[in-house]
Amino acid sequence: MDDRVSWLSVAAHPAEYEQVADNLFSLFVTARNLAPDRNATGCTRHPNGPVDTQAPEGWGRCLFCNSNRRLGQPGAKAGPEIARSMWAIPEPPYSHRALTGTMKKLKEAVVELELRSPNRDFEHVADLAHCAFYIARELSRPPSTSGCPRHPGAPIDSDAPGGPQCLFCLGRQRQALRGEPKVNIRPSRPVPAPVRPPRTWPVPPADGA
Known part of the structure; x- marks a missing residue:
């Protein structure tokens, strides 16, 4: 080779x-x-689970484990983009x-x-x-007319401003302009009290009955 x-x-x-x-x-x-x-996740509990592509820096790549951590740390922000391959x-x-x-x-x-x-x-x-x-x-x-060194075989957006551009790079630019998505954290609803039927006690028969 x-x-x-x-x-x-x-x-x-x-x-x-x-x-x-x-x-x-x-x-x-x-x-x-x-x-x-x-394994792609590097997790011993979920070795074949999905990969979290928006994992915060210093966290693992297991989507299941990171979802549980986000519940306790709702303000955690995504870290740099990580490779999806193991x-x-x-x-x-x-x-x-x-x-x-x-x-x-x-x-x-x-x-x-x-x-x-x-x-x-x-x-x-x-x-x-x-x-x-x-x-x-x-x-x-196949060679791409976009001239993108990062994605040489990527599709091209012919209607992009300024001429045809790499569709992948253009999507990242648009995402950067929109900024990070806002997540509305809804407080947990209180657990309703269990509804129990009223208790009925049997009345003992009267003496001599």
């Missing part, structure tokens, strides 16, 4: 990266199976140079790997393999 990536030129067509991305994904799957198990995602821009650099690190990590290597070394190889696959996948997307 390292040789195949080296043979590609800087101006290679996106179609030339399709087979590279497929092979890198197979490599990532192999590395992932050798590494310890991971494996490492490289920072943009995604270019041929970034792919060759990642492949070099991956090759060095694999050479140093041994059967008795600690788990963190296997995790490091899996992270690098996922980064290489992620870059190759982005390079295999």
Whole structure:
């Protein structure tokens, strides 16, 4: 795979990266199976639960646990955007140079790997393999006329002010202008008292009856 990536030129067509991305994904799957198990939430109680993409800084990524924490801390604000993948995602821009650099690190990590290597070394190889696959996948997307370095294969909003723009970046700009959504905290309603039927006591019969 390292040789195949080296043979590609800087101006290679996106179609030339399709087979590279497929092979890198197979490599990532192999590395992932050798590494310890991971889950997207990082939660021991809800390992397969949904991920909280608006988690405050310093909190976990489990939506169930964070929902309970928000009940006690309603003023908590969302932290920086976090990656939704459980494996490492490289920072943009995604270019041929970034792919060759990642492949070099991956090759060095694999050479140093041994059967008795600690788990963190296997995790490091899996992270690098996922980064290489992620870059190759982005390079295999059809070229975009938006010229966005962060989302090269993103759709375009042709009616955007100032000309066509990346739809993903434009959506983030509009969200930033609107500001953070306001959450109205409604106080808890008091629990109504239980309604009990009146008690009727049997009247004992009179003496001699």
